[in-house]
Amino acid sequence: MGDSFNAPKPLILIVEDDRPIMNFMKAALRDQHYRIADVGAGRDALAYAGAYTPDVVLLDLGLPDVDGIDVIKDLRSWSDVPIIVVSARGNERSKVEALDHGADDYLTKPFGAGELLARIRVALRHSSSSPNTSLSDSKGVVSIGPLEFDAERRKVRHDGRPVQLTPIEFRLLRELVFHAGKVLTHKHLIAKAWGPKQKVESHNLRVFMATLRRKLEDDPSRPTLIVTEVGVGYRLLDEWPATAIDSYDPT
Numbered sequence: 001m002g003d004s005f006n007a008p009k010p011l012i013l014i015v016e017d018d019r020p021i022m023n024f025m026k027a028a029l030r031d032q033h034y035r036i037a038d039v040g041a042g043r044d045a046l047a048y049a050g051a052y053t054p055d056v057v058l059l060d061l062g063l064p065d066v067d068g069i070d071v072i073k074d075l076r077s078w079s080d081v082p083i084i085v086v087s088a089r090g091n092e093r094s095k096v097e098a099l100d101h102g103a104d105d106y107l108t109k110p111f112g113a114g115e116l117l118a119r120i121r122v123a124l125r126h127s128s129s130s131p132n133t134s135l136s137d138s139k140g141v142v143s144i145g146p147l148e149f150d151a152e153r154r155k156v157r158h159d160g161r162p163v164q165l166t167p168i169e170f171r172l173l174r175e176l177v178f179h180a181g182k183v184l185t186h187k188h189l190i191a192k193a194w195g196p197k198q199k200v201e202s203h204n205l206r207v208f209m210a211t212l213r214r215k216l217e218d219d220p221s222r223p224t225l226i227v228t229e230v231g232v233g234y235r236l237l238d239e240w241p242a243t244a245i246d247s248y249d250p251t
């Protein structure tokens with residue numbers, strides 16, 4: 001990632017009141033050249049973040065003192081630190097709410113160590129301290145697996161072959177590519193592709209995603225590039241071959 005030799009190790013703040021999950025995350029991060037801090041309550045998280053400016057915050061939404069959403073709102077009022085929400089399965093609404101309030105991504109319990117590390121890598125890559133690191137090389141042409149994306153010339157190739165996209169498809173793909181590895185909500189993608197004031201429903205978005213997949217996926221019924229995050233949105237996988245593909249649910 002082009003870190004200089006004396007760059008400090010990224011500081012990861014874990015906010016979690018569930019001891020076994022906390023211990024699991026700390027064990028997963030131990031050998032990864034991160035500094036780790038942990039707190040078990042929302043107010044402690046805010047105090048710690050204010051004092052030590054972590055590089056990534058892993059935030060459990062169900063905290064003993066304050067709602068995790070309120071922690072996100074508070075953090076976002078003064079900090080751009082990437083926030084990865086740790087949430088229970090089946091809680092899609094709270095994930096969307098967290099993302100709408102400025103969280104960057106989420107992990108669904110139970111999750112594997114590989115998935116946790118992949119999310120943190122993406123968060124660090126997209127953090128404001130290193131704007132568009134992954135995009136700044138090779139004259140603005142982004143290569144992700146079989147995909148080649150040239151934003152400036154508005155050209156897209158798949159396996160070396162030119163792909164024709166409609167303007168909406170192009171804007172959707174551009175947003176996914178520019179946030180590669182991160183989940184993007186339906187609301188976010190609709191605002192970027194159609195404009196913030198347009199009344200477009202999620203099912204319209206699904207139609208355009210389906211045509212995009214027909215053009216970019218080897219098997220559109222089993223996407224490996226643009227995966228669905230059920231009830232939340234879409235994610236363009238940016239690690240190729242996708243190392244944690246088993247932990248994604250491409251339905």
Ligand code: CA
Pocket residue numbers: 016017018060061062063
């Ligand atoms: Ca909890």
